[in-house]
Amino acid sequence: MSSGSPRIAMLKTVVGALILTLLPMPSWLEIIRPGFLALTVLYWSIAAPRAGGIALGWVCGLLLDAFEGPVLGEHALALAFLAYIAVREHQRIRSKPIFQQSLIVFAALVFYEVVLFAIDGWSGHPLTTPLRWVPTLTGALVWPAAAAILARSYRPSA
Amino acid sequence: MAGFATGAGRPLQGRGGSPGFRFALYAIVSIAFMILDQRFNWLERAHYALQAASYPVELAVSSPVAAWRWVQNSFATRDSLEAENQRLRTRLRDLELRSMRYDALAQQNAALIGLRSSLPPVAQRWLPADIVNIQLDSLRQRVLIDRGSLNGVTPGQAVLDDDGVVGQTMHVGPWSAQVILITDPEHALPVSIARTGLRTIAVGAGDAASLALPYLPANADVHVGDVLVTSGLGGVFPPGYPVARVTGVRKDTVEPLAHVRAVPFAHLDTDSEVMLIWFRHDSPAAPLQERNGELTTGDRNIQPLAAPVKPQPAASAGTGATANESPGAIHNATRRARSGPREGGGEAQDGPSKATKAVSKSKTPKTGLPKPAVSKKPEPPPT
Numbered sequence: 321m322s323s324g325s326p327r328i329a330m331l332k333t334v335v336g337a338l339i340l341t342l343l344p345m346p347s348w349l350e351i352i353r354p355g356f357l358a359l360t361v362l363y364w365s366i367a368a369p370r371a372g373g374i375a376l377g378w379v380c381g382l383l384l385d386a387f388e389g390p391v392l393g394e395h396a397l398a399l400a401f402l403a404y405i406a407v408r409e410h411q412r413i414r415s416k417p418i419f420q421q422s423l424i425v426f427a428a429l430v431f432y433e434v435v436l437f438a439i440d441g442w443s444g445h446p447l448t449t450p451l452r453w454v455p456t457l458t459g460a461l462v463w464p465a466a467a468a469i470l471a472r473s474y475r476p477s478a
Numbered sequence: 479m480a481g482f483a484t485g486a487g488r489p490l491q492g493r494g495g496s497p498g499f500r501f502a503l504y505a506i507v508s509i510a511f512m513i514l515d516q517r518f519n520w521l522e523r524a525h526y527a528l529q530a531a532s533y534p535v536e537l538a539v540s541s542p543v544a545a546w547r548w549v550q551n552s553f554a555t556r557d558s559l560e561a562e563n564q565r566l567r568t569r570l571r572d573l574e575l576r577s578m579r580y581d582a583l584a585q586q587n588a589a590l591i592g593l594r595s596s597l598p599p600v601a602q603r604w605l606p607a608d609i610v611n612i613q614l615d616s617l618r619q620r621v622l623i624d625r626g627s628l629n630g631v632t633p634g635q636a637v638l639d640d641d642g643v644v645g646q647t648m649h650v651g652p653w654s655a656q657v658i659l660i661t662d663p664e665h666a667l668p669v670s671i672a673r674t675g676l677r678t679i680a681v682g683a684g685d686a687a688s689l690a691l692p693y694l695p696a697n698a699d700v701h702v703g704d705v706l707v708t709s710g711l712g713g714v715f716p717p718g719y720p721v722a723r724v725t726g727v728r729k730d731t732v733e734p735l736a737h738v739r740a741v742p743f744a745h746l747d748t749d750s751e752v753m754l755i756w757f758r759h760d761s762p763a764a765p766l767q768e769r770n771g772e773l774t775t776g777d778r779n780i781q782p783l784a785a786p787v788k789p790q791p792a793a794s795a796g797t798g799a800t801a802n803e804s805p806g807a808i809h810n811a812t813r814r815a816r817s818g819p820r821e822g823g824g825e826a827q828d829g830p831s832k833a834t835k836a837v838s839k840s841k842t843p844k845t846g847l848p849k850p851a852v853s854k855k856p857e858p859p860p861t
Contacts, residue, residue: 342539342612347686347747350616374497378504386528387536388615393511400508404501443516445664449684452617 326368329474333360334380342387351451354459356466357384358432361399362425363470365406366413377403390445398435402428418464426460529626529651536622536654540611547750600716602758605629607637609750610654619645619662619682619746625754626653634714636755642720642743643667643708644752659746660721661686669721670709674699677709680721680740686747689722691738696729698736706740716757 337356345353361380364372381396388395405428406413413424433456440447515524607623614620625631627650637644637657645659658665661682667689670677676698680689694700704724710717722740729736 338535339539342536342614344540344543344611344613350613353616369497374500374504378508381508386532388618388620391512392515392524392528393508396511397505397508400501400504404497407497439512443512447617447663449617449663 326364326371326474330364330368330372330376333364333470333473334376334383336360338383341384352454352458354455354462354466355429355432358399358402358429359425359459359463359466360470361403362406362428363467365403366410367471367474369407369410372403373407374400374403377401390440391443394436394439394443397439398432401435402432405431418467421467422460422463425463426456429456429459432456525649526627526651529649529654529656533651533654536610536612543611600757601755603756605631605754605756607752607754609752611750614656617684618664619659619684619686620648621645621657621659623647623655623657623752623754624653626651626655628652629754630756631655631754636715636757638719638753638755639744639749639751640753641745642722643715644744644746644749646714647754657752660742660744661689661746667715667721668709668711669706670717671700671724672705672707673701674704676700677711680706683739687741688725689740689742691724691740692735694736694738696731696734696736700724700727700736700738702727 334357337360340356341353357380361372361377364376365374377399378396381399382393384395384399385392409424413421416424430453433453437447437452605625607625610622610624612622614622623637631647631650633647633650635647637646643660645657645662645665647655648658649656659682660667660680661684663682663684665682667680668677669680669691676694678691678694678698680691683690689706691700691706702724706721706724708715708717708719708721720743722742724738724740726739727736728738
């Protein structure tokens with residue numbers, strides 16, 4: 321791996337997360353499928369806040385908007401917000417044990433979903449089914465595994 | 479946690495200011511995007527470009543499934559092919575038998591409507607499209623098809639399969655288009671009950687296999703097993719295409735509206751191929767179009783009839799009927815025909831004004847309760 325900047329690893333993991341997001345699955349798996357792209361953005365915002373950060377979240381959100389979402393910019397704003405929270409608190413989150421990290425991730429994902437929910441409602445495409453909150457829970461549950469896998473994609477030389 | 483070890487000690491304030499400042503910047507850009515997209519529809523081209531750019535990714539993601547299906551097909555045994563061939567031949571014969579009467583019916587219908595030329599079939603052209611096997615949004619019912627504006631697809635186009643209505647196109651890219659299914663919670667389809675002609679709106683229930691009819695009053699004549707067909711309002715589908723079958727009716731005495739569920743005829747969850755249909759807009763059965771807020775019927779020559787003059791006490795009873803057919807009375811008659819009932823004329827001018835009322839009511843489903851209309855038979859499938 322390149323030791324200077326984790327940009328290439330970032331690109332790879334973002335593409336991987338996008339594929340996981342788009343992959344067709346049986347319907348029960350679809351409902352509990354966590355937001356892989358949100359988890360990826362969250363990880364990089366905590367692990368490498370200088371390299372990725374808010375710009376990464378915004379670009380990933382725009383990518384997501386290309387595939388889903390009623391208005392352009394919805395996921396961009398929500399993911400930039402998620403990245404902002406993570407970048408701001410990255411040192412505090414890093415020092416926590418993995419269980420507490422999952423709790424923080426859960427809270428961050430709830431914020432993310434609230435932003436999406438608000439924009440959905442504001443733009444006249446409300447989606448009020450309680451099922452939309454399931455991925456926040458599963459996202460927090462898979463966080464330890466996701467973080468471990470993402471950590472393998474890039475090893476700083478330090 | 480071995481991962482979080484990058485550049486821990488360095489300060490964040492590098493280029494581009496503090497995170498808060500940068501977030502504010504990106505948030506403003508995002509909100510500007512949303513407002514431009516939502517309010518002014520300025521980003522239609524951006525949608526088009528994004529649709530084009532994302533299509534290769536979508537194809538790549540769906541390719542393993544497509545490859546697996548191809549392998550399955552190419553290793554299909556002779557027996558299964560023969561069985562399928564047999565089945566298709568039987569089906570073709572059935573359909574041909576059924577469409578044999580179509581010409582006669584179409585001519586009868588044309589005679590009834592009063593057209594001189596025979597009725598052209600309402601479906602002018604159709605194009606099969608494959609569903610690209612990817613997941614667009616798990617809670618909204620959307621699919622991606624592999625036909626786009628280069629194939630002549632436009633937004634708001636009817637999509638059917640061989641059993642019923644599937645949905646309509648939304649965002650269209652050059653090679654692909656997003657289809658919103660009739661089961662999407664944001665999709666509302668004007669339908670009528672084939673048995674009674676009662677018009678209402680079918681809204682997607684959000685899961686893959688059911689529709690809701692939320693605007694039927696509790697005393698509406700609807701039973702389990704009723705067939706819903708498109709009513710021709712709404713501007714996308716011509717009347718008479720099969721939509722769904724009613725599977726559940728629940729009427730609470732305390733509630734003013736009935737809870738009605740229906741299951742679509744189209745195999746929305748198992749389809750791999752759908753049909754895009756172009757309709758002939760001069761056909762009398764064409765869907766109503768809205769242009770600049772005015773609804774136009776399929777045939778421009780059909781205009782509301784003029785209100786007949788008040789019958790004089792001395793006039794004979796026959797003049798009321800003949801006055802309606804005089805060609806000179808047709809011009810500039812829209813306003814007068816609308817105010818016709820107040821003038822207390824005959825029954826002839828009630829027809830068009832009632833029709834326009836029903837149309838405008840169906841556009842606002844919250845206030846407009848569906849009214850019973852003349853029973854319409856579902857049209858035979860286009861040949």
